[in-house]
Amino acid sequence: MSTKPVKKIVLAYSGGLDTSVILKWLKDAYGAEVVTFTADLGQGEELGPARAKAEAAGIREIYIDDLREEFVRDYCFPMVRANAVYEGQYLLGTSIARPLIAKRLVEIAHETGADAVAHGATGKGNDQVRFELGVAALDPALRVIAPWREWDLNSRTKLIAYAEKHGIAVPSDKRGEAPFSVDANLWHTSSEGKMLEDPAEEAFNEVCLLTRHPEDGPDQPEYVTVGFERGDAVSVNGQALSPAALLTRLNEIGANHGIGRLDLVENRFVGMKSRGIYETPGGTILMAAHRGIEQLTLDRGAMHLKDELMPKYAKLIYEGFWFSPEREMLQAAIDHSQRHVSGEVRLKLYKGNVMVVGRSSPASLYSLAHVTFEEDQVYDQKDAEGFIKLNALRLRLMADRKKRLGEND
Structure with missing residues (x-):
């Protein structure tokens, strides 16, 4: 753990057992004032208890922000415009929430004069990367504290023992091994x-x-x-x-x-x-x-190009590079395609x-006049013959070479 003094820390705080323990641990380990930030991203939980727990812990500055509209408008919708899917199936629900939380952590640090932010992500997961890359992109001067990479509370038994020692309520469903x-x-x-x-x-x-x-x-x-x-x-x-x-x-x-x-x-x-x-x-x-x-x-070209760019875009979100210049460049191209x-x-x-x-759609490119199986006046089927010949030319030349060289495959 760095010995550099920290005066004030903004903690991403859910009010659950882990972040409640982190709240106490930060105060003890760093001797710093802690500000709590709880994001309402539509998780469906009552957030009042988070405020009550923070108040009970002696926290003076408590932020509970309703970010639902911003989350969907500025994070989910741009992702939908890109049709972003990670590894063919995953719709990036956890990944896309992290940059917004990181952004708000930085904003609150600026508002409160904090010199550090903290999160409860473990050292095995992706979220630590997403939070910290986001903070680095928005304010690299802020220190990021990740207690799971520093403390020795590396089991639920130790976590609960620490909570009980310091009078932190342990919900009954947190005792023993959590099912998931x-x-x-x-x-x-x-x-x-x-x-x-x-x-x-x-x-x-x-x-x-x-x-x-x-x-x-x-x-x-x-x-x-x-x-x-x-x-x-x-x-x-x-x-x-x-x-x-x-x-x-x-x-x-x-x-x-x-x-x-x-x-x-x-x-x-x-x-x-x-x-x-x-x-x-x-x-x-x-x-x-x-x-x-x-x-x-x-248009076909635009659609196919988007499909080629999409895996890169999805990977950038998954890996925490929402605020990277390459994601912003891709977004500009994607958004242009959506006019x-x-x-x-x-x-x-x-x-x-x-x-x-x-x-x-009033802007449809679909033309019944061109695709109909009935007689039409806009498409000359004889034109396809030259189109096919030109596209087949390189294939014919390669086939002739194989024959000339005696190659079978």
Whole structure:
């Protein structure tokens, strides 16, 4: 641990056991004043107890910020414009929340005159990287304190013993070994660890907190229409909604049908594989709808280029590089592509499945006159002959060379 004096620390504080212990530990280990910051990202928890616990710990400056609209508008929606998916499946729900928390930590440090920030991420996970890269990008002069990399409270037994010694309440469900850990926000829920650590064991029934079991969903499909303007969703079933309200509504609809469940073994940035259970009902609907409207409104070249850029963009989010220049460059290109991505998409939801069944746009590039199987006046099919000959030329030349050289493959 560095011996450089720290006067004031802003702690990302949930009010749970871990961060309550961290709060006390920071005061003891650093002799510094602590400011708590609790972010409301739509995790569905009552945040009043976090304030009460901070007050009971003698904290004078307590920040509890409702960031739901900013989270969806400025973080989730740009990610949707990119159709960002990590390793083919993961919709990046935990990853996309971390840069906003890091940004607000830095802002509060500036507001309160703090010279350090602290987080409760462990030394094995991705979140430590995401928080600290975010802080480094926004204010490299701030010191970042990661207690899990410094203290010797390396087991739940030691953590609870420390809490009891210092009069920190230990919830009954935290005693013994927790079955798994949960991270939640308006975009998703993520469950990892303990009973989930054997990737061979099915875990949906025990773990899923947000979504209904698909087999228990309604026996009749539900149709939902999502409206878009310039790549961002603006309405559900004709009702204009704010970003957070729109995602909340899609979460409610999707959860009822068991939409958005994922059992994934992913590659963490720190080098190991981990198994997680994710629930992203509204986000899954939104991603499908956005793809649907792009099918009508994006030129082939732009769409294919976006698809080539997407894995890089998703990887940058996953690895904590939201504030990097390369992510901002990619975002500028992506956002430029969305100028005409407006219209409506109709989706059918049924027992865990999302199916695009209709789409319309005033900026559509779809031309019935060109694609019809009936007689038309706009497309001369004879033109295809020259097009094919030109595209086949290099293939013919290579085939002739193989024949000339006697090559069989």
